[in-house]
Amino acid sequence: MRKLIDPNKEVALYIQLKDVFIQRIQNGEWGADKLIPTEQALMKEFDVSRTTIRQAISLLVQEGLLEKKQGRGTIVKPRKLIGNLGQLKGFAEEVLEKGQTPRSQFIRAEFKTDLHHERSMLNVEENEPILLVERIRFADDVPVALERTCWPQSIGNILMEFDLNEARYYEILEKYNVYLNRASEKISAINATIQEADLLGIRAGEALLEMTRLSLGVNGEPIEYTKTKYRNDQYHYSIELKR
Known part of the structure; x- marks a missing residue:
């Protein structure tokens, strides 16, 4: 050399x-x-x-x-992912667009009946189970985010037929004529707990970017409720403002 x-x-x-x-x-x-x-x-x-x-x-x-x-x-230094607040995309789509390789590490997937806040957001009946999926999301083998997604039972039944670790959920749903039309997002800054820090490979107390998203279908029905916690050194949001 x-x-x-x-x-x-x-x-x-x-x-x-x-x-x-x-x-x-x-x-x-x-x-x-x-x-x-x-x-x-x-x-x-x-x-x-x-x-x-x-x-x-x-x-x-x-x-x-x-x-x-x-x-x-x-x-x-890993390249930061840039999320566009004006576009409805999944994590894998954003990573691929930046020329990186997405990967997931599965934590759990189960139907739950005690998720009261999530039930309210998804507008489901009192005793209807909700599918809860938790994953660690990677870009080029670097842990970027912790993802916690909830789906109504009808959607969950479809997704449970597939490998939820590496699956691209939106693509699966579109094959079953379930389309996401729009979403609302809330963003806040939080500090990583000891468990979150361990999963993301950072120190406890480091800042995380928490994004909460409620996705709606073509008829305005709630389809997905997701809470994603991003490492602040790996991800930031971009939005274009007009006057």
Whole structure:
């Protein structure tokens, strides 16, 4: 790899190194949220001084590609997902649009009769079971969000016929002529509990972005009630305002 930089070039060595590091990030050799090689290893590989290595790394930290973690080292900073408040999309759709790979880790799926708030939001009868599905959502193997979704029994019966871990729920429902037409969302900032922090790989008390969504069908009937808690370093919302 020494040949990737040339001390005879007019371009400074740390700038050449920076370009090599960027290439490794872009091609996935240095994965998101993973530690990059130590300064000592990079010095040996490229036969340059520690100062040169640190200058290259410092530039990439400034540009938001790398991040120094106290007690760990330097990691590749994951790309933030950007949710558009004006569009009704699922998590997997948003991740794929950003060129990343979505994945889920299943926590549980069960019909419940004691979810009183959810029953009210979904406008279902007193004793009607509600399907509760909980998953951890990943982008490029980085945990991004905790998702808790509730569905009326009629919808839940359809979904339970499929693998709920990796399923794209909206696509399944559309095959059964169930279409989401619009949704209302509420967004708030909360702090991660010990359990939430453990599942998301962060420290307890760190800020989370909590999004609550009620999705309606073409006739205005409630179809889905979801509460998703996003890592603030992995996700932010964008909205276009007009006057």
